[in-house]
Amino acid sequence: MRKVALIVLIITTLILLVYKLSPQPINQLVSTISKSISAVNKDSLTIASRVNAPKGFRRATYAKGSFQDYIRHYKLKPFGSKIINYDTSEYYWQKGHIGILEVPVPKNGLQQCADALIRIRSEYLWDNNRKDEIGFNFTSGHYCSWSKYAKGFRPKINGNKVTFHKTATSDYSKSNFYKYLNLLYTYSGTLSLYQELKTITNVEALQIGDMLILGGSPGHIVMLADQVTNNKGENLFLLIQGNTPAQSVHLVKNLEDNALSPWYDLKLNAVIPVSNFTFYNSKFARFK
CATH class of the missing domain: 1.10.10 (Arc Repressor Mutant, subunit A)
Structure with missing residues (x-):
């Protein structure tokens, strides 16, 4: 009191x-x-409970068990937790986030911005018994699925040529699953996701789990993590991102609009500053 x-x-x-x-x-x-x-509930430990809907808006409805529902209720560390790099050091800039997701950061440094979202999507499919859907393209365009990796198939890479051969015993364990993800982190990224994913061409079609993406080397990618709507059909979104160097996945502030923050009013082909990165010609994509 x-x-x-x-x-x-x-x-x-x-x-x-x-x-x-x-x-x-x-x-x-x-x-x-x-x-x-x-705007922020400091004692709350999920994305949805951490941030209140702005006045006049309500949270968009999604089916329980959907990917959108999974992201919206993703667990957060206690408020005030810092962004930590893969080598356990603190990231130099701590002013752009209001939450840290409970996503472990491997010490190998491979889980960067695109990789973190690949992990979140893959873990959702794993947890919902949809393991056969887990798979992504390498930057070369070659598809690498978890089901083939679990059966012992490994890539042989020669420049841009990739072939798969059975060189290991079958292993469907969770620990082997994370070895598979490390392989994706090595040979996939924002460019491969940009080429692989479904493009969103209508801003009104955006939903939780979609991604704001700049494919390239370097590129960047962030995920839409929650959505509110009003009676006019206008939508606002929360954003999460990993980063380079590999670091904690975090829920970002809107540094360009303090009154709206942490919500974003997203537009196609617009300039959208997100934390310490700016998308100059915003494009959106969705996991298949």
Whole structure:
């Protein structure tokens, strides 16, 4: 109660001070302060419970057990947790996020931005008994499936030529699954995903699990992690990302719009700054 009373006292003092200096923006100030207080629930440990819907918006409906529902309820570390690099060092910039996802970061440094999203998608398919759907293209365009890897098939790579040969015993274990993912991290990335995934050409069709992507070397990719809508059919989204160097997957702030943050109003072919990266001609894609 003392903390609450102190916060109220500080806010009241700030409002009175600004009102004396400039009485015109008082309503705007109150609105901004209210948003900043209520936008984030610091004690909550999922994406959906960490961030409240803005006034006039409600969360979009998705079926329980869907990929969208899985992402929306992804577990978060306690509020204030820092972005950690693969070598256990702290990332140099900690001001662009409001949550850290419970996604372990391998010490080999391979799980970068695209890889982290490949992992999340693959783990969803694994957990929902859809293991035969797990598979991604290498940058060369060759498809590498979990089912073939589990049977012992391994790639032989010669430049851009890739062939698969049975050189290992069958192993369907979870530990072997993560060895398979490490293989994908090595030979897949934003460029292969951009070439492989379904392109979204209508911003109104965007949904949780879709990705804002720049395919290339270097490129970048972030995932739409939650969605709210209003009576006009307008949508806002939360975004998550991994990064290079390989580091904690995190829920990002909207640094360009403090009043809306952490929600984003996404547009096609637009300039969209996301944390410490800017997409200059925004393109969106979806897992098949």
